[in-house]
Amino acid sequence: MRIATFRHDGQVRTGIVDGDQVLPFHGDPTMLEIISAGVDAFGSAQAVPLEKIRLLAPLKPASLRDFVAFEEHVEGVRRSIDGASGVPDAWYAAPTFYFTNPHTILGPDDDVPFPAASVARDFELEVAAVIGPDQRIFGYTIFNDWSARDLQSREMKVSLGPAKGKDFAGTLGPWIVTADELEPHRREGFLELWCTASVNGVEVGRDLLSNMGWTFETMLAYAARDSRVMAGDVLGSGTVGNGGCLAELWGRNGRQDPPPLRDGDTVTLTVEGIGSLTNRIISGPRTAELPPVRRRDPAIARNERQH
Incomplete structure (x- = not known):
């Protein structure tokens, strides 16, 4: 079952996508209400043609943990971002993730x-x-974790992970496919789904989701360890290998080939059994320069505290 959030006649609604139409839920529940209560808790209203609606991000999660579950991606991007080779030993110990910004989710x-x-x-x-x-x-x-690699490369030298290189945007969509619908694709705990990425209509990456090193169930259990995961929270798989992002290809090729995204470029991500997600690149407004950092000699600071 495909469940979407959409705008129709100026109103944001939710409904079940069935072929070329959508069946809105009675009472216009939010996606979080549907996730929490179950699809069967809400009846459907009169069908609306898909061509008459505007799909939105299926939900705005309270939290979005993004994992890094593909070994091939780690190897390629490390070479591109910081010049390192191989995969860190720590990657094999647990499914690492970072929190990205749920307030800048696009559709x-x-x-x-x-x-x-x-x-x-x-x-x-x-x-x-x-x-x-x-x-x-x-x-x-589908999740597109947009990345400003030049900003990311600079700030990750502080060893805190991506910040301004990531938190300007992320895209979810085109809808949510319920877990039962993808069960026929499960192989040894992993979902065997082809994932492809295209820039301006030219395919640049293709990989199987089943090449993940960790299952979603393992990542969920790890996220919940000593913490809380709530209904409506989102867990990203991390970027697929074999061209799941440009930086991986830059690391392998030793140069920025294919070139970085430019204003006007369109990116389409397609996942078997889920659908396709397309977005166009633009530039945000220019921001003011930061004031210079205040430099303090740690030895002087310690001496001042002692007196």
């Missing part, structure tokens, strides 16, 4: 405003699991 066909100063603009092809009640996976959607 299908939205323009993506990159930081104006960034010249190494990139996409990341991922599948995201949407968490339901009782820490079960409710469904899956």
Whole structure:
């Protein structure tokens, strides 16, 4: 079952996508209400043709943990971002993730405003699991974790992970496919789904989702360890290998080939059994320069505290 959030006649609604039409839910529940109560808790209203609606991000999660579950991606991007080779030993110990910004989530066909100063603009092809009640996976959607690689490379030298290189935008969509619908694709705990990425209609990446090193269930269990994961939270798979992002290809090729994304470029991510997600690149407004950092000699600071 495909469940969408959409705008129709100026109203934001939710409904079941069935072929070339959508069946709106009675009472216009939010996606979080549907996830929490179950699809069967809401009846459907009169069908609306898909061509008459505007798909939106299926949900705005309270939290979005983005994992890095593809070994091939780690190897290629490390070489591109910081010049290192191989995969860190720590990657094999646990499914690492970072928190990205849930307040800048975009939807299908939205323009993506990159930081104006960034010249190494990139996409990341991922599948995201949407968490339901009782820490079960409710469904899956496509996630594009947009990346300003030049900003990311600079700030990760501080060893805190990506910040302004990531938090300007992320895209979810085109809808949520319930977990039961993808069960026929499960092989040894992994979903065997082809994932492809195209820039301006030219395919640049293709990989199987089943090449993940960790299952979504393992990542969910790890996310919940010593913490809380709530219904409606989202877990990103991390970027698929074999061209799931440009930076991986830059690392392998030793140069920025294919070139970074530019204003006007369109990126389409397609995942078997889920659908396709397309966005256009633009530049956000230019921002003011930061004031210079206040430099303090640590020895002087310690001496002042002692007196």
